[in-house]
Amino acid sequence: MDSDLGLRLREIREWRSLGLRACAELSGISYGYLAKIERGEKPVNSRKLLEALANTLRVSPNELLGKPYAxxxxxxxxIHSALPVIEDVLTGWxxxxxxxxxxxxxPVVQADLHRxxxxxxxxxxxxAQAEMLPGLIRDLLALVGSGEHRRAALLGLLSAYKTAAYLTHDLGRSGLPTLAVERMRQTAEELGDPHHLADVSWRRAQLLSGSNRRRQYELASGVAGTTGTPEHMRGMAHLTAALASAVLGDEGVALDHLNEATALADATETDGRPYRPSDFCGSNVGIWRVTVGVELGYGAKVAEIAESVRPSExxxxxxxxxxxxxxxxxxxxRKSRAQGLAALLRAERLAPQKTRANPFIRETVSSMLTAARRDAAGRELRGLAWRMGVAPAG
Structure with a gap:
């Protein structure tokens, strides 16, 4: 079974009149590996590979992925039908x-913000986020404009725009994350607090399109090195810089940033206001280490990193x-595939919508389908693939 990404890749490559061998060489992979990707036998399993292929074909990564998914x-x-409404409220005011x-x-708006x-x-x-956001943003804009509860409404608006930025980023709605970040910047300027502006700066870097990793690294490392920026924001900027470095293939720089983030996490105490402790803490840094390790090609060895992580925190x-x-x-x-599938199913139980929208999980699951046997693991795999929309039921 060909994967959707493999089919799109072949269609765009042929439309560009680019041969398989030339495309592989320009993307830094072998001819045989690219052929297997196009046939759905091998996944596009990293940001580095996805972005290399997208750059070769002169398309955005989201276009190659087919995001937002049907x-x-x-x-x-x-969720899909709500995205244009979110776009309207971001562009309209x-x-x-x-x-x-x-x-x-x-009081009603405040209750929605709390939820x-x-x-x-x-x-x-x-x-639920997509359903809530358009009305919530309009209500908060009205409260800011009326002057009633102005500062609280501005803080709420900052939170709502942040949610819109991450929601549209994860769903692959190109352009909207950047627009939501710009609305965050406007809100932070209205608040007049440099810490809020610093928070927007690192989130801008984190949410930058995957087609511009060098700029992402430049922005993130700039925030990480800015004197006076709160330590937890510098720490998150170091983590963003670590991932960008990994995608760019610079393992040493990525590990340096991870180590800087670890040192800051060890020294930082937060009270959770206005930032949740889970935004930056030792456990979250450990999770980023696993993510960066996968991007660097550590494969199953990331299990060694994961042993010290306490995700429940x-x-x-x-x-x-x-x-x-x-x-x-x-x-x-192959030896750890049963544990790997169990981990994916656990991720899906914790955050089903986020997990099903993850393009690298979709790619991995799709490429495994042809090799799955009709045993318990095979049924679980097909069930996951069906829920993701990458394979029919049965």
Whole structure:
């Protein structure tokens, strides 16, 4: 069974009139490996490979992936239909402009913000986030404009825009994450707090398109090295710089940034306001080490890194990232494939919508289908593939 990515890759390559061997050489992989990717026998299992292929074919990584993915059920259909509405509210109003519709009272808006920050975002409930965000942003803009509860409304608006940025990034809606970050910057300027502006700066780097890793590294390392920036923000910037370095193939620089982040995590104490402790802590740094290790090609050896990580100390969506990336690493070795599949299923239980939208998990699962036997593991794999929309049921 050909993967969707493999089919798109072949179609774009042929449309560019680029031969298989030339495309492989320009992308830094072998002719045989590219042929297997196009046939769905091998996955595109790293950002580095995805972006190399996208650069060779002169398309965006999301175009090669086919993001945002077509809905596979009512829940994902609701997310899909909400994206244009989120786009409308992001493009329709700048911070300081007031929507004409009558907004809801502050206590109701405040309750939605509490639910967003304490429940929907930690669980990566994309469907509920997508349903809530357009109305919530309009209400907060109205409250800011009216002057009532202005500072609290601005803090809420910053949170809502941040949610929109990560939601649209994970779903692959090109352009919207950058626009949401710009709205965050406007909000932070209205607040007049340099710490909020620093927070926006590292998130801008983290959410930058995968087609511009060098710029991502430049932005992230700049924040990490800025004197006066709170340590947890510098730490997150170091983690972003580590991933960018790994994608660029510079293992030494990536490990240096990880070590800097570890040192900051060891020295940092946070009270959770206005930033959740799970945004930057030793356990989260450990999860990033696993992610960077997979990107650097450590394969099943990332299990050695994972042994020291305590994922239960962070939010469910970060726990899901840990199990997903550990699973991807384990699945690269035939001997540990059962454990790898179990890790992916655990990630799906923790944050189903986030896990199913992960392109590298989708690629890994799709490429495994043809090799799956009709045993218990094979049924579990086919079930996961069906829920992701990468294979029919049965």
């Amino acid at each position: 809905p596979t059920d009512a829940e994902s259909g609701g 700048w911070v300081g402009e007031i929507p004409q519709a009558q907004g809801r009272p502050w 967003l920050e304490r429940e929907l975002r930690p669980k990566a409930d994309y469907a 962070v939010a469910p969506h970060r726990q899901a990232v840990f199990w997903a990336d550990l699973g991807r690493g384990l699945l690269s070795d």
